[in-house]
Amino acid sequence: MTDQTISGGAPAGRGDEEPILLLTGGRPDLGGGALDDDALWSLYDVDDRATGVLRVNFVQSLDGSATVDGLSGGLGGPADKRVFDTLRSLADVVLVGAGTARDEGYGALRVSAERSARRVAAGLPAQPAMALVSGRLSLDPGSDLFAVAPRRPLVFTVEAAPADARARLSEVADVVDVGTDTVDPARIVAELTSRGHTQVLCEGGPSLFGDLVAADLVDEFCLTLSPLLEGGHGPRVITAPTETPAPPRGLELGHVLRSGSTLLTRWRRPAGTSRGGAGGGSTGGGTAGTDERSRG
Numbered sequence: 001m002t003d004q005t006i007s008g009g010a011p012a013g014r015g016d017e018e019p020i021l022l023l024t025g026g027r028p029d030l031g032g033g034a035l036d037d038d039a040l041w042s043l044y045d046v047d048d049r050a051t052g053v054l055r056v057n058f059v060q061s062l063d064g065s066a067t068v069d070g071l072s073g074g075l076g077g078p079a080d081k082r083v084f085d086t087l088r089s090l091a092d093v094v095l096v097g098a099g100t101a102r103d104e105g106y107g108a109l110r111v112s113a114e115r116s117a118r119r120v121a122a123g124l125p126a127q128p129a130m131a132l133v134s135g136r137l138s139l140d141p142g143s144d145l146f147a148v149a150p151r152r153p154l155v156f157t158v159e160a161a162p163a164d165a166r167a168r169l170s171e172v173a174d175v176v177d178v179g180t181d182t183v184d185p186a187r188i189v190a191e192l193t194s195r196g197h198t199q200v201l202c203e204g205g206p207s208l209f210g211d212l213v214a215a216d217l218v219d220e221f222c223l224t225l226s227p228l229l230e231g232g233h234g235p236r237v238i239t240a241p242t243e244t245p246a247p248p249r250g251l252e253l254g255h256v257l258r259s260g261s262t263l264l265t266r267w268r269r270p271a272g273t274s275r276g277g278a279g280g281g282s283t284g285g286g287t288a289g290t291d292e293r294s295r296g
């Protein structure tokens with residue numbers, strides 16, 4: 001994806017070439033200096049990988065847009081990309097809605113050799129798994145997303161999905177029904193957990209995020225604030241699945257990073273609370289160089 005032209009805003013405003021600093025977040029050992037990749041890994045790592053965490057990552061403009069000209073690439077800078085890659089590196093599985101995969105032109109999910117080595121050293125598979133959500137199964141089985149994937153992707157769909165598309169995709173992916181006419185997000189989490197994917201990174205998009213919030217399945221929200229006023233044409237980072245409002249969900253601040261004028265925030269489900277959906281909150285047992293989506 002090409003970068004966007006931003007009138008009136010210097011590239012440095014989005015953190016280009018700027019170090020990433022920890023502003024607040026209860027890690028005095030990491031305060032005061034530029035965070036290297038080891039520090040970022042340590043900051044976003046979890047204490048116990050057996051405890052299920054569904055983490056969602058988005059970038060948005062200061063005026064609340066998830067896109068510039070229909071894509072997220074105009075919002076992210078180098079700092080956002082480093083955190084984006086760090087989150088992928090830590091994930092068991094990256095979960096993405098079909099709309100995002102189509103619009104952002106996702107290719108095969110593959111973290112860099114260096115990040116892959118870090119995963120292996122930590123006892124993880126060399127590459128995270130990839131899971132997509134699509135009711136219509138309108139995904140190209142010949143695309144790089146499937147054709148050169150280092151791990152066979154999962155596709156979560158519904159029983160009502162078109163049979164011909166299901167047959168084609170089943171040749172390159174594990175197609176799993178998690179609903180009759182619409183995807184049940186709690187069943188997605190349960191299916192991932194049953195495959196040992198406890199650390200789930202959802203990269204959007206807004207519709208899938210809306211489904212996950214409505215089902216109260218989101219444990220962490222990582223939001224990059226890009227120092228940019230988009231102007232009001234773009235969508236929010238979330239789309240409600242129904243016209244019936246879900247109750248507001250409170251989150252607690254985990255940390256705030258700064259790179260130039262870009263803020264990279266991490267928010268968490270309040271301590272002592274658990275998922276409200278059927279997926280269960282803290283059950284155990286149960287992401288680049290070639291990327292795909294390039295915010296930066």
Ligand SMILES: NC(=O)c1ccc[n+]([C@@H]2O[C@H](COP(=O)([O-])OP(=O)(O)OC[C@H]3O[C@@H](n4cnc5c(N)ncnc54)[C@H](OP(=O)(O)O)[C@@H]3O)[C@@H](O)[C@H]2O)c1
Pocket residue numbers: 057058059060065066067070071072075096097098099100101103104133134135136137138181182183184203204205206207208209211237239
């Ligand atoms: N700023 C950011 O960080 C960020 C991140 C991600 C995406 N985006 C932007 O968001 C836009 C895409 O938005 P989006 O809402 O279309 O993305 P999305 O949530 O990735 O995709 C929506 C699609 O996912 C499938 N889906 C989601 N929930 C479903 C359910 N409950 N049942 C059945 N199918 C379900 C459907 O696929 P089928 O149509 O195949 O049935 C649906 O059309 C793009 O412009 C992208 O650039 C921004």
